[in-house]
Amino acid sequence: MVKIIPLGGMSVTKNMFMYETDEEILLVDCGIGFPDETMLGVDLLIPDTTYLENSKKRIVGMLLTHGHDDHIAGLPYILPKLPEFPMYASRLTAAFAAQRMKEFGMNRKLTIIDDERGVRLGQFIIESIRVTHSVPDARHFFITTPEASIYHGSDFKFDLTPVDNIRPEFQKIATMGRRGVTLMLSDCLRSERFGFSPSESTLSQRLESEIRDVKGKVIFTIMSSNVHRIQQAVDAAIKFGRRVALFGRSIEENVRVAEELGYLTLPSQALVWKKKISHVPDDKLCLIVAGSQGQPGSALVRAAQGEHENIKVRPTDKIIFSSDAIPGNERAVYETIDAFSHQGAEVIYADVEDNGELHVSGHGSQGELMLLMELVRPDYLVPIGGTYRHMVQYRKLASRMGYAQDKVFLLEEGQTIEVKGRREARIGETIPLKNIMVDGLGIGDVGKVVLRDRKQMSEEGILVVIIPVDAQTSQISGSVEIISRGLVYMKESGALLEKAKGTVASTLREFRTPIKEWRTVKDRIKAALEKLFLQELERYPMIIPIIFRM
Incomplete structure (x- = not known):
C-alpha cells in the first residue's frame, strides 16, 4: 500500500506531500504559507511534519516540482528537523532552492533530475515531465512502486507559445497514461475558469x-x-x-x-x-x-x-x-x-x-485540467493546490469527463489517501495537523493562546501593574505603579488610573502579611481591575501584574 499525506494540509500554499510505503518515505515539495490577518505578528506558516518526524521509516528522497516559495521556501525550516536524504529538482528549481537555503547558512546538495532516465529512490521509480507554469523549468512527476502508479500534477498550465519556446511534454504525459495510472493529483486553482489560460x-x-x-x-x-x-x-x-x-x-x-x-x-x-x-x-x-x-x-x-x-x-x-x-x-x-x-x-x-491582459495565470483553466485528465486517464483523481470551492468545481469537470463522484476525492484537512494495488484507492485515516507558525526566529512556538493575547492587546490595550515588594520580608515596600498602552491616554486619565491604583491597594489589604501566595494575589488583582475597566470603559484590557522584588 502507498499512503499519500498532504503535510501542509489542503490549501493553496504550504505544499508538502509525503508518499509512504511499508518501509520507505518519499517527499514532494516543501513550501511555506502566508498568515491571515488574525495571525498577528506571524511571519509565515510551514507544514506540520510531526507525523513525518515520528515515523521510523527511511526517507529515500525529496522531489521539488518548481521554484515558487509555496513549494520550496520551507526547506530551511523543515530540513534541520530531518535526517539527510537526496533531493532532486530541475535546474532552475534547484538553483532557487539552493539560494533559499544559503540565506540560512545551509549547504545541502540538490541533484538535477535526468528528464530522460528518471531516478530510482528505494522502491520509488520517478520519471519527470516538463510542463509550463509562471516560473520556468516546472515539472510533474510520475511515481511508481510495486503497488501503485501515481501522477503528481502540481501547478501547471499548457502554454503552446511560451516565452522560452519550451513546450509541455504532451507525448510523454500520454505515454504515462497508456501505461496505466492508478491515481492523479492535479492542480485545481483555476477550475472555475472556462477555456484555456492565455499564453x-x-x-x-x-x-x-x-x-x-x-x-x-x-x-x-x-x-x-x-x-x-x-x-x-x-x-x-x-x-x-x-x-x-x-x-x-x-x-x-x-x-x-x-x-x-x-x-x-x-x-x-x-x-x-x-x-x-x-x-x-x-x-x-x-x-x-x-x-x-x-x-x-x-x-x-x-x-x-x-x-x-x-x-x-x-x-x-x-x-x-x-x-x-x-x-x-x-x-x-x-x-x-x-x-x-x-x-x-x-x-x-x-x-x-x-x-486583465496585464497578467496571465500560470495555472491551467478548465480546458487544461480536462486535457490532463484525458491524457493521463487515471482511475482516481485528487484535486490539490486550491481551496475547497476549487476542488468542488474540479469534481464537476471530472464528472463531465465520465468520472463517478466516488472516484474523485475531496480531502479535508489531515485526511490521507491509501492506494492499494493497481486499481484501488480510498480515503484513509485522518492525522492531526496544525498550523506551524514562524514568528521571528521562533518556529512552532506561536499557538492559539499567543494569537489570542496579541489580538486582545491590539483591540483592548494592555495595563501593567507594578507592585514593589521587599525581597527579605515580602512586605509591600512602596507605591503601586500602573502603566497603560493602547487603553487610555495616561496624561488625560489620571483620575481613572488613580482609581485603579486604589483598587489594587484595596485588593492587597485582603491578604495577611507577609504575603506568600503571590499567584493568588495576581489573579485577584486581575479580576478586580477587569471589573473596573469593564464598568468605566466597557473595555477588556490585558492586565499584567508584576511583583517587583527590591
Whole structure:
C-alpha cells in the first residue's frame, strides 16, 4: 500500500506531500504559507511534519516540482528537523532552492533530475515531465512502486507559445497514461475558469502599450520568481529607452540566479543601481519592485507608504501590478493599491476594466485540467493546490469527463489517501495537523493562546501593574505603579488610573502579611481591575501584574 499525506494540509500554499510505503518515505515539495490577518505578528506558516518526524521509516528522497516559495521556501525550516536524504529538482528549481537555503547558512546538495532516465529512490521509480507554469523549468512527476502508479500534477498550465519556446511534454504525459495510472493529483486553482489560460507571450504588446506614453517612472511589480514576465518588462523598458533598476531582495536574488543560468538576459548598459536612480530622469526609468502581494516591509509597500529611501512616487508615475493576489492576500494588495492612488499615481491592476491582459495565470483553466485528465486517464483523481470551492468545481469537470463522484476525492484537512494495488484507492485515516507558525526566529512556538493575547492587546490595550515588594520580608515596600498602552491616554486619565491604583491597594489589604501566595494575589488583582475597566470603559484590557522584588 502507498499512503499519500498532504503535510501542509489542503490549501493553496504550504505544499508538502509525503508518499509512504511499508518501509520507505518519499517527499514532494516543501513550501511555506502566508498568515491571515488574525495571525498577528506571524511571519509565515510551514507544514506540520510531526507525523513525518515520528515515523521510523527511511526517507529515500525529496522531489521539488518548481521554484515558487509555496513549494520550496520551507526547506530551511523543515530540513534541520530531518535526517539527510537526496533531493532532486530541475535546474532552475534547484538553483532557487539552493539560494533559499544559503540565506540560512545551509549547504545541502540538490541533484538535477535526468528528464530522460528518471531516478530510482528505494522502491520509488520517478520519471519527470516538463510542463509550463509562471516560473520556468516546472515539472510533474510520475511515481511508481510495486503497488501503485501515481501522477503528481502540481501547478501547471499548457502554454503552446511560451516565452522560452519550451513546450509541455504532451507525448510523454500520454505515454504515462497508456501505461496505466492508478491515481492523479492535479492542480485545481483555476477550475472555475472556462477555456484555456492565455499564453505568457501574449503580454509583450500590452506591456509595451502601457509603458509607451508614461511621462514619469514606470514601477512594475510581479512575483519575484516569474522570470519570463521580468524578461518581458525589461525588453519593453529597453525598447522605449528606459533603464531598469531592481528593488527587493527576492527580485534581485532570483534575477541574479536566472541570469547566471541563462534563463534571463539583462544587458548591463540597461541597468542602473537602485541607489543611483535619482541621477536618471523619471521618464527614463523602469523600476521592477518586489512586493506584489502587499507583503509588509517589502520594497513596494514601503514605496506606497512613502517610506522608501530611494523610490519617491509622483503623480506622473505609473504603477503596474502584473500579478493576481494569492487567495488570502487580497486585502493587503488592495491596501497597497489604495496607498499608491492616494499619492496621485496611476495604478494599473487586474480589476481595472480592460486591463486583465496585464497578467496571465500560470495555472491551467478548465480546458487544461480536462486535457490532463484525458491524457493521463487515471482511475482516481485528487484535486490539490486550491481551496475547497476549487476542488468542488474540479469534481464537476471530472464528472463531465465520465468520472463517478466516488472516484474523485475531496480531502479535508489531515485526511490521507491509501492506494492499494493497481486499481484501488480510498480515503484513509485522518492525522492531526496544525498550523506551524514562524514568528521571528521562533518556529512552532506561536499557538492559539499567543494569537489570542496579541489580538486582545491590539483591540483592548494592555495595563501593567507594578507592585514593589521587599525581597527579605515580602512586605509591600512602596507605591503601586500602573502603566497603560493602547487603553487610555495616561496624561488625560489620571483620575481613572488613580482609581485603579486604589483598587489594587484595596485588593492587597485582603491578604495577611507577609504575603506568600503571590499567584493568588495576581489573579485577584486581575479580576478586580477587569471589573473596573469593564464598568468605566466597557473595555477588556490585558492586565499584567508584576511583583517587583527590591
